[in-house]
Amino acid sequence: MIRSSEAAAMKRRRLNVDSPTQGLVDADNIVLNVVKSKKNQGILKAGVKKEANLAPIVVAKSLKLLVKKKLINIQSKGRDPYYMAVEFEPSDELTGGAWYSEGNLDKEFITVLGDTCLKVIQMLKVATAEGIHDFLKKRKVVECTSQQIAEILKSMVLDNAVIEVKSIGLGEYHSIPVGSVCYRTASGEADSKTIAPMASIPCGACSRINQCTPNGVISPQTCGYYTKWLNFEF
Structure with a gap:
């Protein structure tokens, strides 16, 4: 034993x-x-x-x-x-971080995220990286992190697709704390191919455009037409 x-x-x-x-x-x-x-x-x-x-x-x-x-x-x-x-x-x-898939740069994801961020900024007129991330997260349009949004926006600034500004807390900036870094489209400076999707923006034909405000009863966030447009359904 x-x-x-x-x-x-x-x-x-x-x-x-x-x-x-x-x-x-x-x-x-x-x-x-x-x-x-x-x-x-x-x-x-x-x-x-x-x-x-x-x-x-x-x-x-x-x-x-x-x-x-x-x-x-x-x-x-x-x-x-x-x-x-x-x-x-x-x-x-x-x-390579979140921009890589199986060791290769995920160019398709970068393009989709960049185009989507541009649409959201056009819709909201001015937005922060965190605001764009929250907007996309609620609508489940693109799965991404706030850090990825911030990095894409920095790249878009360098490409002159958007401009970086600081909130003054008034007008279009009223919902953004004063001094916060935010982004808006670079009017007339963005590459025509980059902003081509904006041509179908539904606001131009909207009869209630003058009543539309970021946090109002009528707003881009609650607009069904904008949701379809954002999801590339037009």
Whole structure:
């Protein structure tokens, strides 16, 4: 009959044999520690060679073994592979962040989000990044974050599609706190292809346009025609 102490010892030995780090030599552990030290930033093979201070052939062999043992992963960004310990998730700097899908820039999403933001600004006349995000979130038009909205708007400012201004708290700005950064269309300055969708805006033929205000009984937020237009149903 095996005593409990002997059973525990046998269990420990089995765990050690099955451990991914079992069989690693000093060079492998050095390379593993270098990769782990970079956490979610990852490190290039050249960086591992420099910090580990080992021969290139030794580093290459260790990296291959560590990947095989699933102690590190290979993360690709462009042509150069990064190495990262499996316990970390790649940072936005490594993956490209929310604008990338499976490692590739999601140009379609960027275009749709930019066009939609432009429509909302045209509809509201002036809007903050947070206001646009809330508007889209309520209507479930485009799934995105407020940070993505802010980044798209910054890009649109550089492209002269919209202009960045600060609220004065009066007139069209009455619902926006004074000093808040907001955006409005750059009249006549935006590229014609970019603002082409605005040609179908329903306000031009509306008989109650003079009664339409951002927070009134009649407003862009409650207008059924605008909702259809925003959802590309016209």
